[in-house]
Amino acid sequence: MSVAVQRFTMVIMLVGICACTVVPKPSADISSLWQDQYFQSVPVLDPAAIFALPVEVVREVRLDFQQHLAQQLSPQMWLAQYLSAADGGFRYQDNDTRVAADTFYQRHGNCMSLVVLTAALAKVLDVKVVFQSVQVPPVWDHQGNFNLLNGHINVRLKVAEEGNVYHALATDLLVDFVPTETLRAYRTERIDEATVLAMFFNNLAAEAMVTHQWDRAYALLKVSLSQQPQFIAALNNLAILYRNNHQLVMAERVYRFALQLQPQNLTTLYNFAVLLDSEGRLDEWIEVNRILELERIRNPYYYYGIAQQAYREQRFAEAIHWYRLAIEKADYRHEFYFGLARSYWALGERKQAASSLKKALQLSRDDSWTHRYQAKLNALERH
Structure with a gap:
């Protein structure tokens, strides 16, 4: 089995071929896609806990910032330096999606962990943030039987607005593992906090799926899709979870729902194709093989x-x-x-x-x- 995962959100994608019909977009109601009776109830994080920091951490950060005021650094600049990987403030570690509090104490995590911690600390210092999905080229990884397709997310620290005062030289500060010069070549898309939460829980779900923790993955995907019901990455993961648990009818239902949302989404087409191929539905597989063959050899x-x-x-x-x-x-x-x-x-x-x-x-x-x-x-x- 071949699977891909988008690591800012960790999308799991089974590689293959299929065809679909373009139809109007469905409503955000996805209640028909759930099958709770087939999975054991597993406790998962409350979304509110993702950005939460302990009282002692808030006190420590504020005190540390106050002690550096003599350096005449803005809250944005101080925070950017505080989190700098180059200065040992934060170390990149793949496959490591963490809540803000854990990341603060451990000082390592993936790009999602860095974004979550940055947003949590920015709130402590009254700094506004902008979340961004970065349209980087596909980055591939491999774990077990899964091919993982990694995306990227980062965060900008907004310059403080002071009434009618305009700072001609002030600019937002970008917090990212990737050098700013490299990122300039890529388009970014502004996303809201609900989408970040959907990505976060989808990350955790994909990590659980890699280790075959199906009940946990199912519970996490429910949280992800409660935040963003039309999040294609999580829908793909849900369909793959059903397929790995021999619920092929439900897997197909989820794929078709996702394709109604985005008929040309190659990730969904790949995923659905594996199901079609496994069921011997060769005519449907052949219809779109010409389109997806090029994508296969790009992997x-x-x-x-x-x-x-x-x-x-x-x-x-x-x-x-x-x-x-x-x-x-x-x-x-x-x-x-x-x-x-x-x-x-x-x-x-x-x-x-x-x-x-x-x-x-x-x-x-x-x-x-x-x-x-x-x-x-x-x-x-x-x-």
């Missing part, structure tokens, strides 16, 4: 899968070719370079193997992979 894990198979079959030169194609699509994935390194090593090309392994080490953010790559690089350099 770097399509090439990575072929490379892995070639490596297992000891066709190392061929594996190198496919690993390189995967890298052309996603040159930020450490496992692609690791596969390349192994293939070069198998062919006795130690210099290329070492270079590829160093690149894998450079890109790895997870400690377990970093230690593994470092150990292999040390062993390689001893030979």
Whole structure:
């Protein structure tokens, strides 16, 4: 099974083909899509708890800010520096969606965690924020049987308005892991807090689905869609959850609902296609295959899968070719370079193997992979 996830919201997407009919958009009432009788009740976070901070944290932040007033920093600038990853204020960690309080204490999380913490601290300092969905190119990841498609979200700290006073040089401050220069190339879309909450709970649901916590995922998706009933990402996750629990009729109902909202949404088309294919509905699958075939080959894990198979079959030169194609699509994935390194090593090309392994080490953010790559690089350099 192949799945993709948008990590600012973590969307799960099964890759495949299907066809659909364009019809008027449905109402926001999605009550017919729920099947509570098939899932155990699981307690989940109250949405109000996402941005909540303990009293002692609020007191600490205000005191810290007051102590830095002598630096003549605006609340926006102080907060931006306080959260700066470059200064050790916050460390990026993938697959780590946290509420504001947990992120404050742990000082790490993904981009959603950073956005939530920033908004919570901004409220403490009476700074207004603007949430933004960033239209970055697809970023792929892989976990177990799931291909994960990552999106991006960030937040702007608004310049304070002081009556009729205009600050000619004042600008909003962007809080993001990604450098501002890089982000300028991408379109942003302003989103409201309800959408952020829908994304947050959909993130948690996708994380639960990866580990097969179906009851928890179902409960989290209900919260997500209660915040934003027409949130396509969560609808896709709900359909996949039904399919993984053998409720194919309900899965199809959710897919069709989502396609009524966005008939050309490729994520939904991919997802629905897997269901059609599994049921042998070949005519429907063929109708749209021409459209979606191009999308399939844009997925770097399509090439990575072929490379892995070639490596297992000891066709190392061929594996190198496919690993390189995967890298052309996603040159930020450490496992692609690791596969390349192994293939070069198998062919006795130690210099290329070492270079590829160093690149894998450079890109790895997870400690377990970093230690593994470092150990292999040390062993390689001893030979």
